[in-house]
Amino acid sequence: MRLTCPLCGERDRREFYYYGAEDYLHRPSEGAPLAEWDSYLHLRDNPAGVTKDLWYHEAGCSQWLLVTRNTVTHEISSVEMVAGRKA
Amino acid sequence: MPELIAKSALEGRSLTLGGVTLAEVDVGPITSIALLPGGAKAVAKGLKPLGLSMPEPNSFAEKKGARIVWTGRDQAFLTGADCPDMEGAAVTDQSDGWAVLALSGAAAVDVLARWVPVDVRLAAFPVGRALRTQLNHMNVILLRSGDYAFEIMVFRSMARTAWHELEAATHMVAARAGVKI
Ligand SMILES: [Zn+2]
Numbered sequence: 193m194r195l196t197c198p199l200c201g202e203r204d205r206r207e208f209y210y211y212g213a214e215d216y217l218h219r220p221s222e223g224a225p226l227a228e229w230d231s232y233l234h235l236r237d238n239p240a241g242v243t244k245d246l247w248y249h250e251a252g253c254s255q256w257l258l259v260t261r262n263t264v265t266h267e268i269s270s271v272e273m274v275a276g277r278k279a
Numbered sequence: 280m281p282e283l284i285a286k287s288a289l290e291g292r293s294l295t296l297g298g299v300t301l302a303e304v305d306v307g308p309i310t311s312i313a314l315l316p317g318g319a320k321a322v323a324k325g326l327k328p329l330g331l332s333m334p335e336p337n338s339f340a341e342k343k344g345a346r347i348v349w350t351g352r353d354q355a356f357l358t359g360a361d362c363p364d365m366e367g368a369a370v371t372d373q374s375d376g377w378a379v380l381a382l383s384g385a386a387a388v389d390v391l392a393r394w395v396p397v398d399v400r401l402a403a404f405p406v407g408r409a410l411r412t413q414l415n416h417m418n419v420i421l422l423r424s425g426d427y428a429f430e431i432m433v434f435r436s437m438a439r440t441a442w443h444e445l446e447a448a449t450h451m452v453a454a455r456a457g458v459k460i
Contacts, residue, residue: 199336199352200411204396207413251413253336253351275352 193266195259198273200252207251213237214244214258217274240264246274288378288438294446297453299384301445303438304430306346309373310362314353318367325365331357339409339422348409348432350420356432378438382445383428386452391421391429393448401426415444 193205213236220228237243241264247257256274261267293302312333314322319333326332330342333355339348345360362370382390391399394415398404401423409422417440420432433441 201337203412206396251418252411254411255352273352 195247195257195268196271197249197252197255197257198271199255200249203249203252207249208257209248209250211246211248211256214246216246217258242269247271285375288435289380289442292442294449295384296449297384297386297456299382299386299390299449299452301442301449302381303442304379304381306379306430307344307359307374308357308361309377310357311350311369311371311373312355312357312362312365313369313371315367315369319353321367322365325363325367326357328363329357329360334409337408337410339407348420348422350409350411356420376435377432378435378441380431380433380438380441380445381424381428382431383425385427386456387427387429389452390445390448393451394444395421397421399423399429414441417441417444 196202244260249255258272260270289303329345331347334349346358348356406423417437422430424430
């Protein structure tokens with residue numbers, strides 16, 4: 193598996209650390225209902241198809257990356273930097 | 280005030296085997312320049328006296344012994360020159376935190392290929408490029424300083440391990456070259 197880091201270019205999987213679902217980018221606002229926090233912390237989809245998750249370019253540029261990939265075909269359709277991205 | 284003597288991690292050792300030379304080199308002061316939001320103009324001004332500017336990703340540039348190396352998003356290392364006073368960036372002295380190894384010779388590329396998970400052949404990694412990647416399990420900054428020459432910046436605490444890995448690979452590449460098939 194390879195990821196094309198927007199800064200470093202195409203790199204081997206061993207350079208990256210997997211963090212988890214994209215959900216971590218959508219932190220509930222302060223005072224949000226408990227159900228929202230529960231969902232943010234614990235509830236994850238497990239799609240057969242397109243999914244988005246966070247990877248860290250640990251052995252490269254140290255950027256957090258948002259990766260869109262397909263769990264069925266293993267196709268990686270985009271790798272974006274989390275930094276500077278519009279929410 | 281006692282006079283402190285700066286000592287490099289590997290006492291400047293060197294090794295030549297099978298046409299490959301591995302040597303610790305002294306690149307002088309190493310300063311990290313990390314841009315603050317909106318600081319690009321001020322940093323450009325600060326670097327001007329050196330004839331340098333913030334490098335593009337995966338590259339480095341040199342002017343009169345001073346070198347600026349891309350080390351990440353909005354971040355670079357200035358080596359070989361004292362960093363001018365500047366606004367717009369977090370500027371930190373990193374000189375004693377790093378060791379720098381020079382690897383050169385026709386087979387240097389084969390030695391690196393045993394440890395580095397990127398294509399280091401000249402066509403894919405030309406002179407003037409600088410990458411952040413790994414040497415085995417160690418994070419390094421890898422520079423293509425010449426057609427047959429590389430520089431490897433590694434955390435000082437890992438200098439001996441880096442040397443060991445490169446020395447071992449140099450032996451293996453030399454041994455393989457000696458085998459007649
Ligand atoms: Zn990267």
